[in-house]
Amino acid sequence: MSFLPDLLRFGPAEKMIKGWHEVPCGSRRGGLAGFICQQGFTAGLVLVMVCAAGKAFAQADPKDPIARAIATVEGARGKAEQDSKRPVFHLRPPAQWMNDICGAFFIDGWHHVFYQFNPWSDRWGKGVGWGHARSRDLVSWEILPPALLPDLSNGSELDGSGSAAIDGQGRPILFFTHTPIGYPKFKRQQWAAVPEDEGLLRWKRVDIGLAPGRSGVPEDIPAGWADMFVFRAVGRMLATFKASRGLVCEAVDPGLRQWKAVGQIKEIEGECPNLFPLGGQFALIRSTLPISYLLGDFDAEKVSFRPGEAGPRVLDYGPGSEIGRAARGLYGTNVFIDGQGRAILLGWISGFPEGKGWNGCMSLPRLLRIEEGHLVQAPLPELSILRGARATAGPVTLDSAARPMEGFRSGSFEVAAEFRPGTARACGLRLRSGGGKEIVLRAEGNRWNIAGTETPLSASRGGGVRVQAFFDRSVMDVFLNDGRATVTRHVAHDADEFTLELFAEEGTVEVVSCDAWMLKPIWER
Numbered sequence: 001m002s003f004l005p006d007l008l009r010f011g012p013a014e015k016m017i018k019g020w021h022e023v024p025c026g027s028r029r030g031g032l033a034g035f036i037c038q039q040g041f042t043a044g045l046v047l048v049m050v051c052a053a054g055k056a057f058a059q060a061d062p063k064d065p066i067a068r069a070i071a072t073v074e075g076a077r078g079k080a081e082q083d084s085k086r087p088v089f090h091l092r093p094p095a096q097w098m099n100d101i102c103g104a105f106f107i108d109g110w111h112h113v114f115y116q117f118n119p120w121s122d123r124w125g126k127g128v129g130w131g132h133a134r135s136r137d138l139v140s141w142e143i144l145p146p147a148l149l150p151d152l153s154n155g156s157e158l159d160g161s162g163s164a165a166i167d168g169q170g171r172p173i174l175f176f177t178h179t180p181i182g183y184p185k186f187k188r189q190q191w192a193a194v195p196e197d198e199g200l201l202r203w204k205r206v207d208i209g210l211a212p213g214r215s216g217v218p219e220d221i222p223a224g225w226a227d228m229f230v231f232r233a234v235g236r237m238l239a240t241f242k243a244s245r246g247l248v249c250e251a252v253d254p255g256l257r258q259w260k261a262v263g264q265i266k267e268i269e270g271e272c273p274n275l276f277p278l279g280g281q282f283a284l285i286r287s288t289l290p291i292s293y294l295l296g297d298f299d300a301e302k303v304s305f306r307p308g309e310a311g312p313r314v315l316d317y318g319p320g321s322e323i324g325r326a327a328r329g330l331y332g333t334n335v336f337i338d339g340q341g342r343a344i345l346l347g348w349i350s351g352f353p354e355g356k357g358w359n360g361c362m363s364l365p366r367l368l369r370i371e372e373g374h375l376v377q378a379p380l381p382e383l384s385i386l387r388g389a390r391a392t393a394g395p396v397t398l399d400s401a402a403r404p405m406e407g408f409r410s411g412s413f414e415v416a417a418e419f420r421p422g423t424a425r426a427c428g429l430r431l432r433s434g435g436g437k438e439i440v441l442r443a444e445g446n447r448w449n450i451a452g453t454e455t456p457l458s459a460s461r462g463g464g465v466r467v468q469a470f471f472d473r474s475v476m477d478v479f480l481n482d483g484r485a486t487v488t489r490h491v492a493h494d495a496d497e498f499t500l501e502l503f504a505e506e507g508t509v510e511v512v513s514c515d516a517w518m519l520k521p522i523w524e525r
Helices: 003-008 013-022 031-038 043-052 054-060 065-081 381-386
Strands: 096-107 110-118 129-135 142-148 156-166 172-180 189-195 203-210 226-233 236-242 247-251 259-264 271-278 281-287 292-299 304-307 330-337 343-349 366-371 374-379 387-393 396-399 402-404 412-421 426-432 438-444 447-450 453-456 465-472 475-480 485-490 499-505 508-519
Touching: 065 096, 065 142, 096 172, 110 156, 110 343, 129 156, 142 172, 142 203, 156 330, 172 203, 172 226, 203 259, 226 271, 236 271, 271 330, 271 366, 281 304, 281 330, 281 366, 343 485, 374 475, 381 387, 396 402, 396 499, 412 426, 412 499, 426 465, 438 465, 447 475, 447 485, 453 485, 499 508
Parallel strands: 096 156, 096 330, 156 226
Antiparallel strands: 096 110, 096 343, 110 129, 129 142, 156 172, 172 189, 189 203, 226 236, 236 247, 247 259, 271 281, 281 292, 292 304, 330 343, 343 366, 366 374, 387 508, 396 508, 402 499, 412 465, 412 508, 426 438, 426 499, 438 447, 447 453, 465 475, 475 485
16 A cells, blocks of 8 residues: 555545546645645646555655655555554554644634654654644544645754644634754744645745744743744733743734734743633643643733642643653643634654654544633543444442453453442453453552553542543553543553453442443544
């Protein structure tokens, strides 16, 4: 299989493959077929290229960095496909490196998501730009050509993380960190990119004046300032940054192409600071280790954030004892409003082995809400369309015993269980492989242990304990007590499939219910 068909064959793009050649090249459409058509190729040539592979595309225009990137990813794809632990229902490029989520927006019936992407390697390094994907439902994804790639022609060695927004005229705009050739001798700047076509496939770089010594930005700002996050507050369009001493800037024109410094927020720490309104308050997510958040009030006039008395809380416990650059749990997040007006959190999952031809994926999309002073996360309900064969258990009482989920065996699945503790010291779920490997989700007292990651958690309102876990070959998104706490992480193992069993240790526990579903790959729907 070639890279190009894989990009085009799932979701709405499948229809484009069957009928695209009947549509004039000047028509509005997305996908790689539309991109190729925009380069001036004939319909016949596009057909050949769709069937032949990204290499043929690169040969059509060898000077085009996007064409070269697609060809390079195509060359790495075979190696990536050999890894049986590569996720199948989490968004990721077909091959190579992926990290921070760089922004998202909803427009014309599509959710667009951008992410850090290195098409040249399965590791981080110079040449990292922005990958691009779109979806109707935030479940099925269509990979689009890279939106941004640094090269000598634009004076950048790396296009760093940022965000996306819709400007005052209803047009999308990207904000990224321009890392100049010669960094850190030459400090970073913040730039924008605007679409050159209606399909949002080609993006033009725009200097918005956010550079050291310009637009009120301090001359002595750290060279590594980055991660511009744009948000709206009482009619003002503002932006936060990492490594900037809390700098806040404001757009001074409806097109969001001119900005100025207007204040500082001392609570900004870590990377990818996301400040946004939610439920009558403001939330500030900071990619620290582990990732954390604050809830409070934002004064748009004074440009100040006042945290609540609770102080910082952990957003996700994924790193656990594996804290380090290679295993950060949930990290590099972005928050946006989807087509239904819901606040959606997207983040990067890391910690995968190196040298597999791919590395990194996006977390499952999560709905955000504030409940009793906590920022609560819930898996997107639309994920249920991935469900296949189902197994159930409960209600049943276990007394120092284990009960298998009969007939269930899978490497990619969802499981939701509710326990009502009795006299048992501990209870939970075990994932067992034929080779004896166990992955355990264990509740004891007011703590969970999720595959070795300790997570404090009090009992739910009804006194029970609830867990909903999505396991995707080697990735886990775990929601505890309806999302009051989450654990997102890579789990190392050698198994291809697991069975499930419920257990109680040293006493009784009531299994109120347990449902498990095999999940379908998003690339084959």
